[in-house]
Amino acid sequence: MPDNIDNLLTETRRFAPSDEFAAGAVATDALYREASDDRLAFWAARSRELLTWQKPFTEVLDWSNPPFAKWFADGRLNVAYNCLDRHVEEGNGDRxxxxxxxxxxxxxxITYxxxxxxxxxxxxxxxxxxVKPGDRVVIYLxxxxxxxxxxxxxxxxxxxxxxxxxxxxxxxxxARVDDAGAKVVITADGGWRKGAVSALKPxxxxxxETATHGETTVEKVIVxxxxxxxxxxxxxxxxxxxxLMEGADxxxxxExxxxxxxxxxxxxxxxxxxxxxILHTSGGYLxxxxxxxxxxxxxxxxxxVYWSTADIGWxxxxxYVVYGPLANGATQVIYEGTPDSPEPGRWWDVIEKYGVTLFYAAPTAIRGFMKAGRQIPAARDLSSLRLLGSVGEPINPEAWIWYRDVIGGGATPVVDTWWQTETGSIMISALPGVTTLKPGSAQVPLPGIAIDVVDDRGEPVGNGEGGLLxxxxxxxxxxxGIWGDPDRYRETYWEKFADKGYYFAGDGARKDEDGDIWLLGRVDDVMNVSGHRLSTxxxxxxxxxxPIVAEAAVVGAADETTGQAVVAFVILRTSQADSMxxxxxxxxxRNHVxxxxxxxxxxxxxxxxxxLPKTRSGKIMRRLLRDVAEGREIGDTTTLADTSVMQVIHAQVG
Structure with missing residues (x-):
């Protein structure tokens, strides 16, 4: 079908849960059956099971005005109480x-x-x-x-x-203070990053000082x-x-x-x-x-002992640092700095120090560790780890295998998770005690989540075919919704398949022969080469x-013959850089591909x-690489973690 995305890469390695892991797993097949029988009753049961409602809800979902949903709307709760007080009241204050x-x-x-x-x-x-209910507070810490x-x-x-x-x-x-109409900003005199203190309050x-019309809604700045x-x-x-804290009760x-x-x-x-x-509300989100x-x-x-390496800015x-772990009464690690400060093994030192058992990180970080070499994690005791997670973008099968073998000791399950700021929580992932894992595949929607891969008309593609997620x-x-802009919310996420009521994520995906889902990246990153739609x-x-490659980014550049040509930017592994x-x-x-x-x-x-040019959350900015590949002036680089990277690439490419 011409509007599908071609999928040509085959991955056949499989890893079933161990009998020991499956026997003690929190999630079982029963979740899938319960969700399939009655999806709304499933979500009502989960919310009652996991949260404390001061006023119980009686209505699960109001979808009378799509795409504006209301979940558990007649119930009342306090999010912070669910993350804190109730654990203390249950006798877990010393945890x-x-x-x-x-x-x-x-x-x-810090205990609960x-x-x-x-x-x-x-x-x-x-x-x-x-500060009153409904007031906005910007946090820059x-x-x-x-x-x-x-x-x-x-x-x-x-x-x-x-x-x-x-x-x-x-x-x-x-831009954020203005758009939100913030009343208070909470910041710091500085923060540690890469061995130095970065300024924040300035x-x-x-x-x-430069707020709209020279005025600001901000009344106080807490430092x-x-x-x-x-x-x-x-x-x-x-x-x-x-x-402030010293004088507060x-x-x-x-409430x-x-x-x-x-x-x-x-x-x-x-x-x-x-x-x-992106606006999220209380009961459904939690x-x-x-x-x-x-x-x-x-x-x-x-x-x-759980550790997500994400910053609270994302x-x-x-x-998965604040609301999920604390609602569940988890013990977690939070680390202020970067993974390579003061040396590339810092993350592994932290895992060893605290006995981390559950670890969640981005593929870009994992590939960075691959580049540095396995000898660095091998020098630490990582035997406490029993589950690894991946988040942020599709993880390459080889990075998945390296993660499992080198960090996970060759036995630890790896859950590759797909979700977005807009979805609020994980939508597609293996359940580690149930799913036979496939390196590089996000695999299956969570129980209670309804996902499909469709063509441009919204029709489901068959197994073995690619399309839109x-x-x-x-x-x-x-x-x-989008704060203050309901029309933009409709247009951005719901307009493409308005007749079917589908949310379009902006990502391409394919179903394999088993119907499992493989993410293909943003649809904007799909290339059309001689009539074939190829995924970056x-x-x-x-x-x-x-074996010589640590990381790669691929873009499509205009080509008179093929429409677009594949251009690859490649970082070699440190240990292999001089081998050829x-x-x-x-x-x-080229031959390997x-x-x-x-x-x-x-x-x-x-x-x-x-x-490679990356945002501060670790995502590769392929738009800038496309500028280089097509010989254009390089676009806006303000969101890059290191703006000098593009100058170096431009000089290297010449």
């Missing part, structure tokens, strides 16, 4: 909630009782500043305990938080002491976190709010250049977060499967580079 590790080596261990008291104090502090406390305190009093990643610019802060000061930097101070506006009764009460706005990139404020965290990660809260940090039924943790993800996987000349490496890689996929997918050009 560790957070093992926090600072990049310089300082650390703190201590975290609850801190959040109550912070809630009272915010109330003393006049490094990954320190105060960041988690801030989010939960805002949620506790019914205000709405919008977290901005601590590496974003003043311009990014300004960016907030600049953002507020956490972390980096020790000298900062400019406005006595009428600025206040130290420590001073640690008693606060959590119950409606299930559809707004919980947070999280901004994500938009094609128009204006960020989209249901999805707790359910997916418990079942995908096989969480046993009494014994597991949705993974919201759902859609969600065909509403789900509890779905976004409730598959060609990248083929390249990474060659650049010319030999290019020839070997031809062997793995077929001649049609052979890159016309292979460029050996030292780094």
């Amino acid at each position: 560790v909630a957070i093992h926090w590790e600072g990049e310089p080596g300082d650390s703190r261990t 009782a201590e975290l609850t008291a801190d959040v109550k104090r912070a809630a009272n502090a915010l109330l003393s500043l006049g 490094p990954l320190v305990p105060e960041a988690v406390v801030s989010m939960l305190a805002v949620a506790r009093i019914g205000a709405v938080h919008s977290v901005v990643f601590g590496g974003f610019s003043a311009e990014s802060i300004r 960016a907030v000061d600049e953002a507020l 956490v002491k972390r980096g020790g930097n000298d900062v400019a101070w406005d006595d009428s506006r600025d206040v130290w976190w420590d001073d 640690d008693e606060h009764v959590a 119950a709010f409606e299930a559809e009460h707004p919980l947070f706005i999280l901004y994500t990139s938009g094609t128009t250049g204006k960020p989209k404020g 249901t999805g977060a707790a359910y997916s965290h418990r079942n995908v990660f096989d969480l046993h809260p009494e014994t597991d 949705i993974t940090g919201h759902t 859609v969600i065909t039924e509403p789900w509890p943790s779905m976004l409730r 993800a598959e060609i990248e996987s083929a390249l990474v499967s060659h 000349t650049p010319e030999e490496a290019v020839a070997a890689l 031809g062997h793995e996929i077929g001649a049609i997918a052979k890159p016309k050009t292979v460029l050996i580079v030292a780094e």
Whole structure:
């Protein structure tokens, strides 16, 4: 079918759950059967099982005004109470909630009782500043305990938080403060990153000075002491976190709010250049977060030590650092810095120190470790690990195998998860005690989630075919809209398949012969080569499967003969970089792709580079590589983690 995406790469390795893992697994086949029998009753049961409702709900889903869903709408709950107080009341106050590790080596261990008291104090502090239910609070902090406390305190009093990643610019802060109409900003004097203290408050000061029309809705800026930097101070506006907390009461009764009460706005990139404020509400979001965290990660809260390496500035940090783990009473690790500070083995040191059992990281980080070599993790004791997770973009089969073998000791299950800021929680993933794992495949929708792969007309493709990934039924943790812009919400996510009521994720996918799902990357990254629609993800996987390659990014460049030509940017493994000349490496890689996929997918050009352009969340910005491949002026680089990378690539390519 011409509007499908061709899939040509074959992966045949399979890994069934061990008998021991399956016997103790939290999630079993029964979840699939229950969800299949009555999907709405399934979600109602999960929400009642996992959350404490101050006023129980009687209505599960109101879909009378699509695409605006209401879940559990007549129920009332408090999100922070569900993450904190109830665990203390159940006798688990002495359980560790957070093992926090600072990049310089300082650390703190915080119990549920201590975290609850801190959040109550912070809630009272915010109330003393006049923050009311529905007010917006922007949080611009490094990954320190105060960041988690801030989010939960805002949620506790019914205000709405919008977290901005601590590496974003003043311009990014300004756009978010303006769009949300924020009343308070919480920031720090600095944060540790790559061995140095990065400034944070100066960016907030600049953002507020340049706010729309020279005015700002921000009344107070709360400043956490972390980096020790000298900062400019406005006595009428600025206040130290420590001073606020010292004067605040640690008693606060959590008020119950409606299930559809707004919980947070999280901004994500938009094609128009204006960020989209993704709105999530309370009851449905927390249901999805707790359910997916418990079942995908096989969480046993009494014994597991869980670690998601995500920053709270991203949705993974919201759902799988703050709300999911704490709702489930988990003990978790939070690390402030980068994986290579002060040395490339820092993550593995942290796993060894705290006995981490469940570990969740991005494929870009995993491929970075592959580049550095297996001798680094081999020097640490990683035997505590019993489950590994992947998030952020499709993981190449070879990176999956390396992750399992080198980090997981050759036996640990790897769950590859697909979801988005907009979905709120994991939508597609193996269940580690049930699913026979396929390296590189996200595999199956979670029980209760309805997913399909369709052609441009919305018709399901057959097994063995590729197309567009859609969600065909509403789900509890779905976004409730784009802040202040319902028309953009409809147009962006629902317009393409409006006649069928499908949510279109923007991703390409294929079904294999078993009907399992393989993500093919953003539809924008699909290339049309001589009439074949090829996925960048598959060609990248083929390249990474060659022993000399650590990481690869593929783009399509305009070509007079074939319409588009495949251009590959490749980073070689450190240990293999001198094993052949650049010319030999290019020839070997072109031939390897031809062997793995077929001649049609052979890159016309292979460029050996030292780094790839990545956002601060680790995603490769292929748009910039396309500019290089087509000889254009390089576009906006402000969201890159390291803006100098493009200058280096441009110089290398010449």
